[in-house]
Amino acid sequence: MRSAPESYELRDNMPEYNTSRPTSHNQYEDDSYAESSTLLDTEASTQELPSHSRSLLRRLGFSFFLFGLINNVLYVIILSAALDLVPPSTPKGIILFCNIFPSLLAKLGWPYILKGRIRYARRLYGCCLLSVTGMIVVALFDTLIMRLLGICLASFSSGLGELTFLQLSTTYHPPSVGGHSVGYFASGTGAAGLFGASVWWLVRGLGVRTGVGLSSVMPLVIPLTFHLLLPSSSAFASVTLSSDEDPEGSQSATPYTALPTDDVSEPVADALMSKVAGGLSPSDKWRLVKPLLPKYMLPLFAVYLLEYTINQGIAPTLLYPVPSPEEYWLLSRIIHSIRDYYPLWQLVYQATVFLSRSSISFGLPPLPARFLPLPAVLQAAVLTVLALESALGIFDGTSQGFSFTLVFFLISIEGICGGLAYVNVFYHINQDRHEAPASDDPERAKQEREFRIGSIGFSDSTGILLASLVSMPTEVELCKAQVARGKMFCKSL
Template sequence: MQGSEPVITVHDIALAASSSEETQSLTLDQALGQSAKDDRRLLRMLGFSFFIFGLVNNVLYVIILSAALDLVPPATPKGIIAFCNIAPALIAKIGWPYLLKGRIRYVKRLVGCCALSSIGMLVVAGFDSLYARLLGICFASFASGLGELTFLQLSTTYVPSAIAGRSIGYFASGTGAAGLVGAFLWWEVRGLGVRVGVGLSSVLPLIIPLTYFLLLPPNSAFLYTSLPTDEDVSSSLPYTPLATTTDEDDPDEVRLGKATSTLSPSDKWRLVKPLLAKYMLPLFCVYLFEYTINQGIAPTLLYPVPPADKYWFLSKIIHSVRDYYPLWQLVYQTTVFLSRSSISFGFPPLREGLLPLPAIVQGFILSLLVFESAIGFAADEFEATNIAIVFALISCEGICGGLAYVNTFYQINQEHPDPRSDAHDAESIKQEREFKIGSIGFADSFGILMASLVAVPTELTLCKAQVNRGKLLCKGL
């Protein structure tokens, strides 16, 4: 019996076409979903990389300050540690952006900073001589200052601007975490002694090049991101394409492309002039006030040990007069970390016009703490009230300092190119952005250095004022 051929109806054709369209739509949705997942994974890698950069780069600075009492003889002023820990970093931040010609060779910089940091810590650990230890601290400080400058500049190589801003947010968060992690690390290893404790910390800088080579996504990875971003500057920031050939002598050529132009001294002066009052002065003032509080006023904010029967909670924290200063530092470091993490936590950045606000508030906090130290908000028998007020003020101090740091560098990272600029090619625009964010990096370090000079007479004057009103606690330390 002869078989009958199947009859294909119009309805069957319509069903087949509909099924094909659904399959294509499903495939497209799956592809877009996978692309979004890949982008989110890259964003997590980017954020974690810059967090690690900020943490490791700044943690040695904190370890040195935390170990100051153990590094120098009792008769040596501890301020010399603070000076050697900040002055070389300031030199790096002032000299490098203005003296460097051409594009930045990130690989060579990072490897050099890593090596210098490790050598510096090994010198501190390996020699008992005061001068040798101070030299090692200077090495580590210079490397830290140049490293911070380099990572801030590295953030500008990422586009669109939302991605670059994310880099700044996580780097700032890492620098804030360094205060807590560094103090904790030294607390844990100080029992091993300077030689072993500081020696162990010399391996920490090795994390930076490992993160750079193994974890950090290349800046080309976000050119065609499928994730929604804010309005960005990518349309006005042409991207220097990735090199198509490998240059074994300079891996940066592969990562960032070849340089075709350099900024002249007149170009740099033209770029830096608008930044002086806009970014540098507020950042300098914030850090001048902040570190004057930390180094000159906080050591005098002392109170009697609270009795357990009257102040149950305070007595659990304060066991001697010497516990007050570490408490203030813990409060300060915690609030700095939280405020420097504000952008990475998803909070909106401060508007450009509000950048001077943290400096204004910081100056007001400094005045109030000077008043509390010299005269007192309440009578001495109400020490719990005074402690609570100081706790709140130092929390605000840390918040102001952290917000000033992260928002200043975030805003300059997001700036559009100057339309009056002669730079039209991608390389020139990239160098301008790198220079601008690097040129203001010395403002905070200069503020810290000036504060270290102001802090000593401030502490002595406040202690004298306390003695004159019969409060002798500062003399007993």
């Protein structure tokens, strides 16, 4: 059993407990850490590490992949089961609202309102309990109010969990190890889309009570992974990576020193913590957030607003005749009715989101920070073309197969842009430590790192929430435009 994170946070921040072990010269507080350096971004650099270090990195990557997968999979299952969870007369948008708004509250409340040291183990126990309770409520009760309450509990847990895992990544040093964590967490969140939709497809025949009830055991994977698989941050004290060196060859002024792992008791830890900063004030938080607004929050908000407007407002209207086997042998095996188009677009979207969110864990270099607005620009172009196609039929002059291919390509671009925006924004905020002013208090510096990455999270949820409101009239107006030009498919769904 690994020690609780309260202990390993202390190990990163209390020099008075240094032992006689040799100090490591990792750049764990290197303000000149290069923006373009990546987390073990080449096969050669990883292969040069000792086998023990490679094993630690694999365990770390797999742990954060599981965190991202399990944390987001219930969100996907609930959306996939929306048709089965509410009566036919109830707008399905209420499911999305209840699946997003509590998550947004968690992402706003915890980093901005609460202060002080994060107790990761307690937080994850709470998330697990909320998720399990929420899914059990959905499974056991047939009334709409109780099911919406269960969805809200699971949503709150998912938002708080995402925030917590991203903050947990900042406790790992050197910076490339923290980036390694973020890359695999993002990959796990992308895989949740495919995994969650597949799980519900397999269990939906069992009914809501059994299918959702079986899904309620999934959150238990998180505390098991946290205690049995996840390496502690101090385990990486001996990992030296060339990518963590100062570009000019200088060493960090504050080298990392390994500290005892188990001999700091909780009462002693609390006494020591009382000597350091009690928490960030509102003015401190505003000072830290202000430079993040245009650089990280706005691009992430814009991408998610555009992305979910496409998914919910435009994609449901991208409908074409059912292909005949004589003309389109392959396409006719995929599309059997008009209702098959929307699930197909969602599958394409989820698959490309997974691939793009996994780009850093696959070893691809991150986007340079100056290019972070680019996915939103491309997303806006995709939205414009797809909206024109839906309303005016700008692809009507082409064959059905060509029209299908163009829409397939554009939705793939949409998914790639959304995934790249997510993983690169959080990767850069994890690495961009030089923007937080240096502090003589290591506990305060740690809290600043945790707050900065946690403060970003509400921007994507706000984009999704706004998109859910924009997409409803968008879908209605696009359907009207199609009917006006004699295309009646949207009325037959």
